[in-house]
Amino acid sequence: MTTVAVAGRRSNPASRFLRIAFFAVVAIVIYQLVLFIALQQTWLVGTSALPADQAFPVAVQQTINALSIGAIYALIALGYTMVYGIIELINFAHGDVFMVGAFLSMFVTLGIFGQTVGVSVTDIPFLILLLASALIIVMPLTGLLNVTIERIFYRPFRGGSRLAPLITAVGVSFILQNLALVFVGSGDRGAPQVFPLEWQIKFGEAKISVLSIFIFALAVSLMVALNLFVNKTRLGRAMRATAQDQQAASLMGVDLNQTIALTFLLGGALAGAAGVVWGLRFGYVRQDLGFNAGLKSFTSAVLGGIGNINGAALGGFFIGFTENLASALGFSRWSEFLVFLILTFVLIFRPTGILGQQLGDRA
Amino acid sequence: MTDVLNATKITKRFGGLVAVHDVDFTIPEGSIVSLIGPNGAGKTTFFNIIAGIYDPTAGSIDFHGENMIARARRAWLEPFLWLTPPAILLLITLAISTSGNQVLTGLGIVFTILTLLGSMVTGVSRPLAYQRAIRRFGIFRSARPNDMVVAGLGRTFQNIRLFANMTAMDNVLVGMHSRLKTTWIDALLSTPRDRREEKTSRVRANELLTLVGLKGRGDVVAKNLPYGDQRRLEIARALASDPKLLLLDEPTAGMNPNETANLTRLIGRLRSELGLTVLLIEHDMRVVMGISDRVTVLDHGERIAEGTPDEVRRDPKVIEAYLGTPPA
Amino acid sequence: MKQLRARWTAFRSRSHTFAEHHRSATIVITMLIAAILLIFLPRIPPLNAIQGANPWYDAFANAGVFVLLAMGLNVVVGLAGLLDLGYAAFFAIGAYTYAYSNSPFSGLDLPFFPMLLVGAAVAAVFGIALGAPTLRLRGDYLAIMTLGFGEIVPIVFVNSDPYTRGTNGIGGIYRPEALPFFGEFSPLTSFNYMVVMIFIVTVAMMLLYRLHDSRIGRAWMAIREDELAAAANGINTVLTKLLAFALGATTSGLAGVFNASKLTIVSPDQFSFSVSFTVLAMVIVGGMGNIWGVAAGAFIVYLIQVVLLKQLNTIAETINLPALDLGPIHFDLAKINFTDYQYLLFGIALVLMMLKRPEGLFPSQARRAELHAAEDLGANDPALVGALGEAPGSDELTGGSEGGS
Known part of the structure; x- marks a missing residue:
């Protein structure tokens, strides 16, 4: 009677990790090859087609970029998928929690450290201090924001119809967006790119930005931590049990309120982390950021199989790669359209997502 | 007597759990058949397979001789x-x-x-x-719940599922949905056919409400009816689709002995007056033994006994399933 | 006094009975009264002090567009219980359809009234194409699909500039041909637009009420209440939901045609998510499922949006309060532009309504009775106890005696 499962199937963790890593490497290599070939095609990219020796470094750099943007989507998607897994609600406000995280991170770097430009490559300890404090301040705050939203706006509807909380979630998202509009105004706000952009590693002709590697590494370590938490701890077990069957879990002594709050806390914290790295990566923040990023991340979650943590990560990277492919080939203004097409095709042909289990589509 | 429903080797798995295993089942026309078994025996799952809510993992169900439900093919x-x-x-x-x-x-x-x-x-x-x-092209997909209703099956739910915020009358009219002919275009144009059908269906709905003992309660919102009346309204709603086979899932659950007796009489009348075939899931043995022609016993998803009420009552396997030990 | 009250009660009950039995006639009569009020009210104080008659007519005609949108969305959200977050996309499709048929850009000049239906039909085509694959899944997916669709449609219009002139939009759309008795649609007065809008709203309301009272309307409500039980009572849920969704799209497309002809320009920024959200907020405020309530709610919300907030601006400027200065917080009432806060207000209104008054500001009589009776029963409310549980396995199995083992 499983409808959604938060965790994947159990096997030896080391071998599972190796298997995932293997598939990841294979996928990255394939993507690079595709990009490498695509970049040379005049019929596809027109006059901006590159000869092979130039296309290769571009392909490498773009792949690393794709990994970092995919990591951001994956981090946000985790929050969507966990909340959906546990209370079957699309938390529309989640994207806006991410936006709030991005602004908070901006306030931390500007307000507390007064840092407006990149830290010098030689001053790594300060950079670490800066990033660590941004994460340590922002993640709990966005987590708490998410918990508060659940407590005030979603809990009253628990056990009732599904339409009411869904509409409320849209409303909360809109409120957050417009509160941000009131406080910070519309348009792009420059976020300090404290991570030195010029810090790059040479890989043959290609220059790989350390920032992208940092983002990817941060996201992966957070995901691993989340996986360990969900699979190895008592609270994580309670979460999985609640996702499987709320009623049974509460009969077994799981504190539903606490478990659901915890889920929102974790999701919000991950969105906060995504917000921190967003500012570093793109150098701007805006009040309607959460809408677009939220839509893409939710698509990632659906693509991976909603309710499935590993699926959300997978979907996030997939969407990141798709978007990167579009922009690398000069179609970046169609990237949203592409993501929507993916969503459509997933819903038509495999609504359960790549890793999702059977969800009934009847009645 | 022909069979209304014929289930062969129905199996249903949920993940690792086998809810129903290899169950054969027949319902002869005009009979009252009961499905009993301890909690968790797979009765409601089996019911839901018949009603088209779940696809079976294996096996097939013929309804009026037509294969309606089986695993999807091609x-x-x-x-x-x-x-x-x-x-x-x-x-x-x-x-x-x-x-x-x-x-x-x-x-x-x-x-x-x-x-x-x-x-x-x-x-x-x-x-x-x-x-x-x-x-005809070899593609088979199971009929869905609404198709089963069109084919002549009506059902009630174990935990009452009325349309809580609609009136009793509207609940019955929804039950009539599949038998009404007017389309949305008729409704838009308010054609004479639409108005005529609306009038006759209201008369019929009132008859059904009277039949189950809810005369004059048509305007009451369903959720404001007392519990026993909600159960009866659900039966009226199921009857509104003019079913040949009526599936009742624990119709007397939570009723007092008086209400139970009334309902048992009603079920008897449904067969004698409307010529219905009834499949009943029931815990109250007095109801089951009193009105059933045949009784099938499920335990752990398997059929352990089948026969007349008397045969089943004496079956040692049934006694064991229910009590664990033979009676003193 | 007592006698008067008794008479009033009698009149009320008689008019209710009349309204029950002669829905269409009631709508026509009420809309006629409304039309007369709308024509003469702007000429009397205090309304004529705020703005001249023509700006009022203009506001009424625009409000009519939102009334139409809200009535259409009400079918989807209020009656069938589906969340459509991309409603503005169909509005855009209707508007662009008209722009193609009646502008120097395409060189066509097709008659307005048939185009109303064509625009609606084109929107319906898109509605069906979007709804068919999505509506067989559980309801949440529709919300996200429509949200995506609403986001994509303006992007497609922006990006395909050879065909749509990108962000500039298509301008110079021709006005409708002259009406008998009312004459030309002049750019100077919106009176004719208002008259046409009242007519459209009347017809739409009549038709929607007919559907609402029919077998289809009951099926929608049944699906909203309990989708599985609706299917188990012979309702083809996919088809019925699709009809509701397509009808919503149709209404939106029709409103789009009207709006394009009135503004004489269409551009992608007119169809952002905030339009969809505004309409959703109107439906919620008016009372989901209640056609009259939603129409009234949309009308009032729109007037608040365009008239009241502007008035507040001028009032705030004239009363000239001293500015509040508390370090980082600087609060100057005179400088506040209240129209900047409109979407925040809509958001708050929507959430508050959902939490505190889900039946809306204008609940229908039946609905109010229900909710009051429900208060007496308290916890016995099966709508609260029984979860909707669309997926097999979520509810049926855990529900009772079969649970868990």
Whole structure:
């Protein structure tokens, strides 16, 4: 009677990790090859087609970029998928929690450290201090924001119809967006790119930005931590049990309120982390950021199989790669359209997502 | 006597859990058949398979001699089937467009789009006729709950599922939905047919409410009815679709002995007056033994006994399943 | 006094009975009264002090567009219980359809009234194409699909500039041909637009009420209440939901045609998510499922949006309060532009309504009775106790005696 499962199937963790890593490497290599070939095609990219020796470094750099943007989507998607897994609600406000995280991170770097430009490559300890404090301040705050939203706006509807909380979630998202509009105004706000952009590693002709590697590494370590938490701890077990069957879990002594709050806390914290790295990566923040990023991340979650943590990560990277492919080939203004097409095709042909289990589509 | 329903080797798994295993089951026309068993025996799952809510993992169900429910076969072929007509039209349109006749090409495009939409709508809404048609191509997909109602099956739910915020009358009228002919266009134009049907269906709904003992309560919102009345309203709603076979899932649960006795009489009357066949899940043995022609016992998803009430009552396996030990 | 009250009660009950039995006639009569009020109210104080008659007519005609949108969305959200977050996309499709048929850009000049239906039909085509694959899944997916669709449609219009002139939009759309008795649609007065809008709203309301009272309307409500039970009572849920969704799209497309002809320009920024959200907020405020309530709610919300907030601006400027200065917080009432806060207000209104008054500001009589009776029963409310549980396995199995083992 499983409808959604938060965790994947159990096997030896080391071998599972190796298997995932293997598939990841294979996928990255394939993507690079595709990009490498695509970049040379005049019929596809027109006059901006590159000869092979130039296309290769571009392909490498773009792949690393794709990994970092995919990591951001994956981090946000985790929050969507966990909340959906546990209370079957699309938390529309989640994207806006991410936006709030991005602004908070901006306030931390500007307000507390007064840092407006990149830290010098030689001053790594300060950079670490800066990033660590941004994460340590922002993640709990966005987590708490998410918990508060659940407590005030979603809990009253628990056990009732599904339409009411869904509409409320849209409303909360809109409120957050417009509160941000009131406080910070519309348009792009420059976020300090404290991570030195010029810090790059040479890989043959290609220059790989350390920032992208940092983002990817941060996201992966957070995901691993989340996986360990969900699979190895008592609270994580309670979460999985609640996702499987709320009623049974509460009969077994799981504190539903606490478990659901915890889920929102974790999701919000991950969105906060995504917000921190967003500012570093793109150098701007805006009040309607959460809408677009939220839509893409939710698509990632659906693509991976909603309710499935590993699926959300997978979907996030997939969407990141798709978007990167579009922009690398000069179609970046169609990237949203592409993501929507993916969503459509997933819903038509495999609504359960790549890793999702059977969800009934009847009645 | 012919069989209304014939289930062969029904199995249903949920993940690792086998809820129903290899159950054969027949319901002769005009009989009252009961399905009993301890908690968790798979009765409601079996019920839901018959009603078209779950696809069985294996096995098939014939309803009035027509195979309605089984595991899907060649379902992947289905989209190709309904994509064929628009694809043909598209090719024709392309052929026309080479001639350079803009008006004809435009018409071709419009017709292609309309056919595609029609195909899509048919494909996703899967009316019964369409399902029968695709079976000729070897594609089989189980009938859905609403198709089973059209085919002549009515049901109630174990935990009452009325339309809580609608009136009792509207609940019964919804039950009549599949028997009403007016389309949304009739309704928009308020055609005489629409008005006539609305009038006759209200009369019929009142009759049904009277039959189950809710005379004059038609205007009460369903959730404000007392518990026993809600159960009865659910039966009226199920009867509104003029079923041949009525599935009742624990109709007397939570009723007092007086109400139970009334309901038992009602079930008897349904057979004698309306000629219905009834399949009953019930815990109250007095009800089961009192009115059933045949009783089937499920335990752990398997059929452990089948026979007349007397035979079943004496069956040692049944006694063991219920009590664990033989009676003193 | 007592006698008067008794008479009033009698009149009320008689008019209710009349309204029950002669829905269409009631709508026509009420809309006629409304039309007369709308024509003469702007000429009397205090309304004529705020703005002249023509700006009022203009506001009424625009409000009519939102009334139409809200009535259409009400079918989807209020009656069938589906969340459509991309409603503005169909509005855009209707508007662009008209722009193609009646502008120097395309060189066509097709008659307005048939185009109303064509625009609606084109929107319906898109509605069906979007709804058919999505509506067989559980309801949440529709919300996200429509949200995506609403986001994509303006992007497509922006990006395909050779066909749509990108962000500039298509301008110079021709006005409708002259009406008998009312004359030309002049750019100077919106009176004719208002008259046409009242007519459209009347017809739409009549038709929607007919559907609402029919077998289809009951099926929608049944699906909203309990989708599985609706299917188990012979309702083809996919088809019925699709009809509701397509009808919503149709209404939106029709409103789009009207709006394009009135503004004489269409551009992608007119169809952002905030339009969809505004309409959703109107439906919620008016009372989901209640056609009259939603129409009234949309009308009032729109007037608040365009008239009241502007008035507040001028009032705030004239009363000239001293500015509040508390370090980082600087609060100057005179400088506040209240129209900047409109979407925040809509958001708050929507959430508050959902939490505190889900039946809306204008609940229908039946609905109010229900909710009051429900208060007496308290916890016995099966709508609260029984979860909707669309997926097999979520509810049926855990529900009772079969649970868990």
